[in-house]
Amino acid sequence: MPHFTSVINWSLRIGLGLLQQVAPIDVPWMAIIDHSIDVGTKKALVVLRVPLAALALRGAALRLEDCQCIGLVVAETVNAKTVAQQLKAIFARAGLPSAITKDSDATLNKGVRLWMDQAQTTVALTEDLGHVMASALKAQFEPTEHYKRFTTLATKAAKALRQTDLAFLVPPKLRSKGRFLSVAKLARWGEKMLEVMAVKGRAKKGSTLARLRAFITAFATTAVTVSQLMEILKNKGLDPHTEAQCRQLAEHLPADSRVKQRFCLWLDHHSAIQRHLTDLPLIVSSDILESLFGHFKYILERSPQADMNRTTLLLPALCGNPDQATLANALANASHGDLVAWETAQIPIPSARKGQHSLPPIKAKKREILRSNNGPISTS
Known part of the structure; x- marks a missing residue:
């Protein structure tokens, strides 16, 4: 039986592999975007792709299997400029949505409009009804x-x-x-x-x-x-x-x-x-993202360290309904080394830890103080 850490790593590799497989699709779709709740010092911008026909096909509220996570960015600094930069990279890989659904958050609003200005494009914007x-x-x-x-x-x-x-x-x-x-x-x-x-x-x-x-x-x-x-x-x-x-x-x-x-x-x-x-019913709620964050929060609460790290890769793994071939391909194209590289590139080091990393070793600092007070230290 595999160790639980192996299962965790496999799940994270699947999440990373699914993110790497994101590509444009032929059917019209809607992007649902939101920031997660604060965890530690960070927030995650998550973008879900939902085909416009998903609601009509299900005949009920959206479920996670109706969605695909096409964007995941963890950051300490969140403003309109960073949101615009992140959306530019995400939509360059996934293609342009027919519409974007979001809540009334001012930062998201400014970021989306800044992205549209920079991309010189216009996308229909809908406000989440609940908010x-x-x-x-x-x-x-x-x-x-x-x-x-x-x-x-x-x-x-x-x-x-x-x-x-x-x-x-x-x-x-x-x-x-x-x-x-x-x-x-x-x-x-x-x-x-x-x-x-x-x-x-x-x-x-x-x-x-x-x-x-x-x-x-x-x-x-x-x-x-x-x-x-x-x-x-x-x-x-x-x-x-x-x-x-x-x-x-x-x-x-x-x-x-x-x-x-x-x-x-x-x-x-x-x-x-x-x-x-569209002639189809229009999706007017971002509740599905709240559901995704709820699932992730439940998992995170079991972690001894409540901070966002590479466990955020569980978010893509919780979405969609991938078949065995898709999962096998995701695992094959995302190694453990890729996980480490992704974490290094995507997960910012908290300010407190940055300060710790910049401090000289304790023993070296102590020797320096003793040397300045008492002259050269004998090593005999």
């Missing part, structure tokens, strides 16, 4: 006093209900980052608590929950409607049929709702892109 809706929900609700009181109430309820007979009523955990990406769970909890406390005698008259009833109802209606809109578009894509469904569903939101206004603007813009680009 757009999260930003709209945040803009509408987070500044309000009612929302702050509601989240405070949820935090107190969680502390009071844990490890009690009523633990099934504990609210969902409030995330510090990306809270509004999953805020529908909190909204549904609020609705549930209103139902539980609606029975006479269960809540004091004039309680905080009672005073927040109107806000919770409006908040839940908005968040749940947004969740339904995203479920349709993430699973079926955007085409004339789903556009009509979503416009009808959006009518449930108040006319002055910021969320409704932002969604309608997004829908108008992306419907025009879909009509110009």
Whole structure:
């Protein structure tokens, strides 16, 4: 039976081999790009290639086997210029996409537009629906006093209900980052608590929950409607049929709702892109990249050193559905020496380690100090 380190090295060689096999394809495709979460001092820019027909063929949300990792760059410095340089190298090898899907990150936006300017080309740009809706929900609700009181109430309820007979009523955990990406769970909890406390005698008259009833109802209606809109578009894509469904569903939101206004603007813009680009449903979500990062994070958590190194080559290996011949070819064309060479060229040395490498050996430094204080050191 092979040692586990051998299995790890084989997996990394497959990832490197698959990256080296990237080449242009004949069918129209979309690039989904994003930066990973910070691991240590580094971030990884990952670019996935997804055929425009993938969503229609699957009939449901994308899965990792529908994608190919065509770009992987690990860096400590991330700005528009570095993103543009990285995309130039990736698309020179993989060919030009028909469209690029990304979130609303300013660095990615500037980097993609800088790359297009430098390449003197134009590619359709689509915004990830989940991040757009999260930003709209945040803009509408987070500044309000009612929302702050509601989240405070949820935090107190969680502390009071844990490890009690009523633990099934504990609210969902409030995330510090990306809270509004999953805020529908909190909204549904609020609705549930209103139902539980609606029975006479269960809540004091004039309680905080009672005073927040109107806000919770409006908040839940908005968040749940947004969740339904995203479920349709993430699973079926955007085409004339789903556009009509979503416009009808959006009518449930108040006319002055910021969320409704932002969604309608997004829908108008992306419907025009879909009509110009393809007859197929348009992919409007980058969730598949979040799924890939989730798989990688789970693997990385088992590592004693939480830092990005050549283990990032697992990302290409987690994508697609390569056959035996493709895997054999990837292994044959990526040796252990190639792994070492790739790591040396691609993985930047952390600043702290650079400082360590520049220091003279401890013994030599000690001898130098003694020599300066006491004169020549006898070696006899």
